[in-house]
Amino acid sequence: MQLTGAEIVIECLKEQGVDTVFGYPGGSILNVYDELYKHSDEITHILTSHEQGAAHAADGYARATGKVGVCFATSGPGATNLVTGIATACMDSIPLVAITCNVGVSLLGKDSFQEIDITGITMPITKHNFIVKDVKNLAETIRKAFVIAQKGRPGPVLVDIPKDVTANKAEYKKQEIAPVTASKDICEAEIESALKIISKSRKPYIFVGGGAVLADASEELYEFVKKVDAPVTDSLMGKGAFPGTDPLYTGMLGMHGTKTSNYGVSECDLLIVIGARFSDRVTGNAKKFAKNARILQFDVDAAEMNKNVLITDGVVGDIKVALGMINRRLEEQSHPEWIEKIMAYKEQYPLKYHEEGLTGPFVVEEIYRQTEGDAVIVTEVGQHQMWAAQFYKFTKPRTFLTSGGLGTMGYGLGASLGAKVGMPDKTVVNIAGDGCFRMNMNEIATAARYNIPIIQVVVNNHVLGMVRQWQNLFYGKRYSATVLNDSVDFVKLAEALGATGVRAATKEEFKSAFASALTLGRPVVIDCQIDSDEKVWPMVAPGAAISEAFDEKDLEERSN
Known part of the structure; x- marks a missing residue:
């Protein structure tokens, strides 16, 4: 049967069993979104606050479920806003298909409005990418993209489609898609x-x-x-x-x-x-x-x-x-x-931390206790990420989602939305530092809009904690541009964006706040106030062997 390119895109997603897409519309991808509207009972679309959030959400969905994550963006800045999320997925070998739409074929290469060579930009950070200039090749290309994303070492694939290709028609025949299986060819x-x-x-x-x-x-x-x-x-x-x-x-x-x-x-x-x-x-x-x-x-x-x-x-x-x-x-x-x-x-050599006061490690251990180790834990990047890795005992795969290779601040909130959408019966907690939370905190509005009940824990030390730790240990305590001494109120912010906001400055306050968050069934932001100079231990100095790991006690002994 004859279908438009936009119809072919949606039919191919249905072939692949895609049930959720994260994205943000714009002029060049309008035909695809118009067709998506007609299939809203088959494919759920989550409108994020920013395209980067869409890429991270697709990534989190893929990590939590084992399926291919899918995100949409329009041309120009819409497509370039996906880049950090695509690079994050590439470094961690996550199967993701990003579909962007570009200006019409006749306008390519002419510096047209919102034109960008997104295949050129993403070539180093995708497993493969395509630009489809003939609608006759569209279905085959999308099918290839899903195979490539999953086969062997997984990774992200981008498919760029000029707007006129989404309007042109071609013959489409539905295919039964066989699952991509592991090769048994081993020497x-x-x-x-x-x-x-x-x-x-x-x-x-x-x-x-x-x-x-x-x-x-x-x-x-x-x-x-x-x-x-x-x-x-x-x-x-x-x-x-x-x-x-x-x-x-x-x-x-x-x-x-x-x-x-x-x-x-x-x-x-x-x-x-x-x-x-x-x-x-x-x-x-x-x-x-x-x-x-x-x-x-x-x-x-x-x-x-x-x-x-x-x-x-x-x-x-x-x-x-x-x-x-x-x-x-x-x-x-x-x-x-x-x-x-x-x-x-x-x-x-057990892992230890200061018992007095509210600390990052205590927060992680309390999350572990209250979730009984049965949650999907997502993190941003920095001290809180290390504490989560150290003090939460992960017993199952796909329950710790974090940007390991690229180290993307701002990853976790979008990823937690994708994880919760993909695994609605699991408790999903995103642990962030205050610096990371600022990067993409607008996605709290997305969580509120769709009532996605993620729990956002902000380990708030009012500094860029990991960078400050390095400045403290290796840069003579010169805290250049790492002190966040402003008046941002995360509780008021959460409420303004439609979520529940709670502040915790003591262990008991955090225990109570987290216990409540587990029962509310709506997005919650918990602002945890901790000391600015708390550190992650042990540590290996840059350039040293891992056998030279040291902790706070070692540091004190060296200085005496």
Whole structure:
């Protein structure tokens, strides 16, 4: 049948099982929005306050559900406002399809009103992108976009459609879309080599990254850990892939990882890396990282092998498939002396914080207690992000959503909206610093408009906390442009935007405020007043090895 380009867009989204789109309309995408209006009973559209919020919401929806997130934007500034959200998804390998519309084909390249080369702009931050200049190619291109976004290592794909293409007609035939499945093509020799190196190890350590979450490999990972009999650490992106309550779990690795994990990885004889990319925030000084160990890396992306850290062996392929193959052949290992040593580290170096007054770690622990560990926790970027990673015990994948690679301030609020829309039966909490909250706090209006009952916790220290921490430790306490000494009132702001606002300055006030927020069934902003000089511990100084992690007690001893 003959359909317009706009009709084809909507029909293709329906083919893919898309039930929610986040976006913001404008002139160039008007035909698509007009068609979307006719299908509002099949596809829900969430009008965000800003296109960046739409991209982050699509990202959060994808992370929480495992489906492809979809966002819409018009040409020019509408499209460029998606860029930060697309880059965030790209760095963390999140499947997202962004559909933008541009000026008509005849107006391209003429500096027309609201014209922008969005495919050129997003080429470095997408897995692939397209501009569709002929309506006959539109359906095929959208279908390709969804496959590319999901296949292998996931990522964002952008499809740009000139306005006249959305009005032109072409023959459309509905297709039944087969789900994108993991490739089982894994080199047998790599599996055999992995089995040998694991069997020879006496002090193995397992490091879990976001790839284990994206591959839905939690069950295989758990069986693998028990068979290898090794302690487990993770990255920000890997949280929840292995239960944070398991005795073998030793906390996060890297700049703000636990001393147990940092020391253990530095002393192990085999580091088994499951879907992690050796970020500089994890490795510290890469030349000194795991210097006593052979490194065995599992990753779906061959480009990650030997990219940041030289490895000994690697298995390229889908992690769920690869671990399944290993588990079927690996005999159970036993390393009692090694495990005993790591458990002694856990007892010797627990995560601690000041007990007096309201603090960031207390806020996170109280959220954990009241949600009984069964919530989707979203964060912005900074101190609060590290406290959330340290003090909330994640036991399931897709329950910790954070910008790990790009470190995007302003990510969390939009992402929490997407997560709650995708997982309406889950409690969704966005933890933000006051600096991050300011970035996209306009999305509280979106939450209020649709009555999306997210709980927004602002850890308000009236400074840019993580930057100030660096200034305090490494820049002679010169607090250049990091003090937020103004009169912004987040409680009044929340109320003005249609949400409930509460201020908490004590532990009891926060306990009460959060307990109430869990029952209200509407968006709530809790403004938590904490000290400006509270810090995240432990810490690894820039350029240092992770084995040189230090905490407040170490700092005091050095200064005496």
